[in-house]
Amino acid sequence: MPQSPQNAAPAPLQVTNLAKTYAGGRGVRDVNMTLMPGSITGFIGVNGAGKSTTLKAIIGLLQPDSGEVRLFGEPASFAARARLGFLPEERGLTPRERARDAIAFHAQLKGLSRGAAYRRADALLERIGLAGRTRARISELSKGNAQRVQILCAIAHEPALLVLDEPFSGLDPIAQAELQSLFSEFRSGGGAILFSTHSMAVAERLCDHVVILSQGRTVFEGPVADAAAHAPHGVYVTLDDDAALLEVVSALGGQAEAFPSKMSNALRWRVILPRNVAYPALMRGLAEKGLAIHGFEPIQADLEGAFWSLAGQDRALQPAQKAAA
Amino acid sequence: MRRLWLIARREIAAYASLPTFCLALMTGPALFLLTRLASLSDRPHGPPVAAAQTVELRSADEGLRAAVAAAIGEANASGATHLEVVNPDGRRAPDTVVSLAPSTEKRLSILIQGEAVPSVAASLMRQAVTSKMQQRILVRAGVPESAVDDAAEVSVDVAVTRPPAAAAAAIAEASARVARFAVVMLLWMNLVGSLGMLLQAIVRERSHRALEGLLAATRPSEIIFGKLLGVGLLSLLVLAAWLGAGVGVASGPLAGAGAGFADMVLGAFKAPDNLALAAMVYLMAYGMYGSAMIGLGAAARDLPSAQNLSRPIFGVLLLVFFLALSQLNASGPGFGWMLWLPPLTPFVLMMAKPGALSVGEIVGAFVLMGATTAAVGALASTALSERRPWPWKAAAAAAA
Numbered sequence: 001m002p003q004s005p006q007n008a009a010p011a012p013l014q015v016t017n018l019a020k021t022y023a024g025g026r027g028v029r030d031v032n033m034t035l036m037p038g039s040i041t042g043f044i045g046v047n048g049a050g051k052s053t054t055l056k057a058i059i060g061l062l063q064p065d066s067g068e069v070r071l072f073g074e075p076a077s078f079a080a081r082a083r084l085g086f087l088p089e090e091r092g093l094t095p096r097e098r099a100r101d102a103i104a105f106h107a108q109l110k111g112l113s114r115g116a117a118y119r120r121a122d123a124l125l126e127r128i129g130l131a132g133r134t135r136a137r138i139s140e141l142s143k144g145n146a147q148r149v150q151i152l153c154a155i156a157h158e159p160a161l162l163v164l165d166e167p168f169s170g171l172d173p174i175a176q177a178e179l180q181s182l183f184s185e186f187r188s189g190g191g192a193i194l195f196s197t198h199s200m201a202v203a204e205r206l207c208d209h210v211v212i213l214s215q216g217r218t219v220f221e222g223p224v225a226d227a228a229a230h231a232p233h234g235v236y237v238t239l240d241d242d243a244a245l246l247e248v249v250s251a252l253g254g255q256a257e258a259f260p261s262k263m264s265n266a267l268r269w270r271v272i273l274p275r276n277v278a279y280p281a282l283m284r285g286l287a288e289k290g291l292a293i294h295g296f297e298p299i300q301a302d303l304e305g306a307f308w309s310l311a312g313q314d315r316a317l318q319p320a321q322k323a324a325a
Numbered sequence: 326m327r328r329l330w331l332i333a334r335r336e337i338a339a340y341a342s343l344p345t346f347c348l349a350l351m352t353g354p355a356l357f358l359l360t361r362l363a364s365l366s367d368r369p370h371g372p373p374v375a376a377a378q379t380v381e382l383r384s385a386d387e388g389l390r391a392a393v394a395a396a397i398g399e400a401n402a403s404g405a406t407h408l409e410v411v412n413p414d415g416r417r418a419p420d421t422v423v424s425l426a427p428s429t430e431k432r433l434s435i436l437i438q439g440e441a442v443p444s445v446a447a448s449l450m451r452q453a454v455t456s457k458m459q460q461r462i463l464v465r466a467g468v469p470e471s472a473v474d475d476a477a478e479v480s481v482d483v484a485v486t487r488p489p490a491a492a493a494a495a496i497a498e499a500s501a502r503v504a505r506f507a508v509v510m511l512l513w514m515n516l517v518g519s520l521g522m523l524l525q526a527i528v529r530e531r532s533h534r535a536l537e538g539l540l541a542a543t544r545p546s547e548i549i550f551g552k553l554l555g556v557g558l559l560s561l562l563v564l565a566a567w568l569g570a571g572v573g574v575a576s577g578p579l580a581g582a583g584a585g586f587a588d589m590v591l592g593a594f595k596a597p598d599n600l601a602l603a604a605m606v607y608l609m610a611y612g613m614y615g616s617a618m619i620g621l622g623a624a625a626r627d628l629p630s631a632q633n634l635s636r637p638i639f640g641v642l643l644l645v646f647f648l649a650l651s652q653l654n655a656s657g658p659g660f661g662w663m664l665w666l667p668p669l670t671p672f673v674l675m676m677a678k679p680g681a682l683s684v685g686e687i688v689g690a691f692v693l694m695g696a697t698t699a700a701v702g703a704l705a706s707t708a709l710s711e712r713r714p715w716p717w718k719a720a721a722a723a724a725a
Contacts, residue, residue: 059541060541061537061540061541061710078544081541084541086538086541086542087538088534088537088538088541089537090534090536090537092533092534092535092538093533093535093538094339094529094530094533094535095533096339096342097335097339101338105331105335106538106542108327108331109328109331109539109542109543110542150538153538154538
């Protein structure tokens with residue numbers, strides 16, 4: 001049984017060698033992750049990497065082809081999933097339902113008594129500043145408030161594990177901050193959170209751990225700080241003469257990938273250099289060619305850089321020689 | 326079970342809180358009341374009265390004129406005519422002039438000018454004049470007048486009718502057919518309405534993107550049977566209101582004892598045993614069709630595609646309507662094998678004549694409906710969730 005090293009409690013979630021293939025070949029091939037109690041884990045990957053498929057398999061909405069999902073040390077079962085809260089990517093509530101009733105309904109589905117469910121609903125609505133709107137129907141709430149009510153539905157039964165698919169999408173900055181505060185509160189109570197996101201800034205600010213998914217496989221799992229170490233050694237360069245750049249990069253043994261630039265007649269390049277090649281060498285090479293450099297910015301050793309390095313394989317970084325050809 | 330009931334209660338709240346639900350509840354009672362009131366207003370209040378018509382009798386023969394006047398009086402007394410005999414004084418123009426002109430002792434011409442005299446009066450006139458002329462011949466031949474008067478009083482009544490028992494049986498049979506049709510149509514209307522509610526209930530979750538959240542907290546079968554239960558209870562409430570109104574109108578102070586169509590329809594509500602059987606059959610039909618409807622709703626991504634997918638079911642229900650209609654005719658086709666065709670089973674059970682199906686057949690039909698509900702419910706669960714593969718896909722994968 002997997003144990004968390006901190007307090008010997010079973011890991012709230014452990015996914016081992018998970019695979020699920022859809023018709024057409026999409027899906028996940030080898031996903032692995034372990035969540036610790038009292039931690040927030042970011043689940044990162046490009047669109048189509050398999051994040052939602054993995055989350056659905058954890059929740060039990062999908063039957064994986066192979067691999068195992070364990071919840072709280074036991075094979076995932078319907079009973080074990082009662083301790084889990086889920087916010088799907090496709091969010092919505094019945095418009096005619098009242099906010100208070102919706103939250104209490106979901107809490108009761110997860111086992112709370114009717115009285116306890118309504119008390120909890122009232123407390124949560126007060127917590128997000130909607131105490132005066134308990135009788136409001138979902139259709140009468142703003143989109144942001146309706147989304148917040150949906151998040152409350154996921155946590156109403158006080159789960160030990162929260163699985164959230166893109167919880168920050170569609171929220172304004174204030175609601176995002178409020179949600180982050182809720183997350184922190186949940187973590188300090190010993191709960192574990194797994195959430196998928198495209199926002200590296202949010203993941204870096206909020207998460208203890210990250211799981212990076214690329215082409216259906218886990219390519220990194222660990223603390224955020226460790227992930228940053230995977231950030232590549234390189235620079236963003238903006239200039240006019242692409243052929244000359246590729247020649248210099250190739251000579252240094254590096255790789256380059258072009259991005260469209262807002263500047264006319266100029267391309268922004270992401271240049272990855274061997275670890276033993278310092279930035280000045282690239283700059284010197286470009287200067288020797290007499291190129292006009294519009295921008296030269298070293299890639300930060302942060303989560304975004306690491307993500308590019310680990311998951312950017314999906315975008316097929318071109319070797320400089322090949323691109324030049 | 327608790328989650329199932331929570332989902333059912335949520336469905337009940339979703340529909341019962343709508344003001345328009347009252348419309349569904351009250352439609353049946355209103356229809357029954359209107360049917361009864363319409364049948365009361367159609368009832369005859371007395372014999373039909375013909376339009377008043379003035380008749381002038383012209384004849385040189387006082388006896389013949391008196392005989393025709395007597396015949397007109399007789400026709401008026403029967404209520405079939407309203408003829409007024411007027412004198413030829415010229416002060417009032419008659420509608421009709423009847424001229425009686427004997428050409429010989431044995432022949433007489435009657436000329437009717439103006440408005441046509443009702444056939445009842447014409448027949449009586451012909452009979453009265455003929456009788457008068459025959460009496461004269463007999464008197465002239467020496468037959469005593471008393472004997473002639475006695476002969477004139479002879480009357481023969483001829484009535485043509487069916488044997489009473491056969492007529493009663495025919496009326497009873499027709500009434501029973503109409504009554505069965507009325508109950509089937511009542512269940513049919515309620516079923517169609519409930520299936521629409523069920524389709525909405527499942528598509529609503531999908532279109533509002535609430536299904537995934539629900540599936541994360543419950544089993545697909547709990548969603549299916551929870552919705553079936555919730556909408557089913559509402560549907561039973563509507564059915565009870567309709568049947569109750571039918572019973573009330575059929576046996577209350579407005580009840581009629583006639584043999585009109587309304588009385589035949591309302592006659593269906595005078596047999597509690599049949600109504601109890603109808604309610605049981607309805608529940609089975611609702612379970613069977615309802616799980617199919619939920620499955621289709623689950624397979625659809627939105628309301629338009631759900632409506633398209635549900636058309637075959639409503640097509641079957643239309644077929645059922647015409648089958649039931651065909652049974653209104655005594656010489657209509659029988660059902661035979663259709664009892665064992667699950668979509669038709671509940672309606673065949675309801676439309677079959679009493680005693681036409683054996684106990685074994687009835688039990689078998691109920692088992693068939695139960696098994697179909699379970700099978701369709703399992704397929705609907707699969708459609709609702711991505712968790713389990715379709716049976717044929719699983720079989721293909723196993724074979725591979």
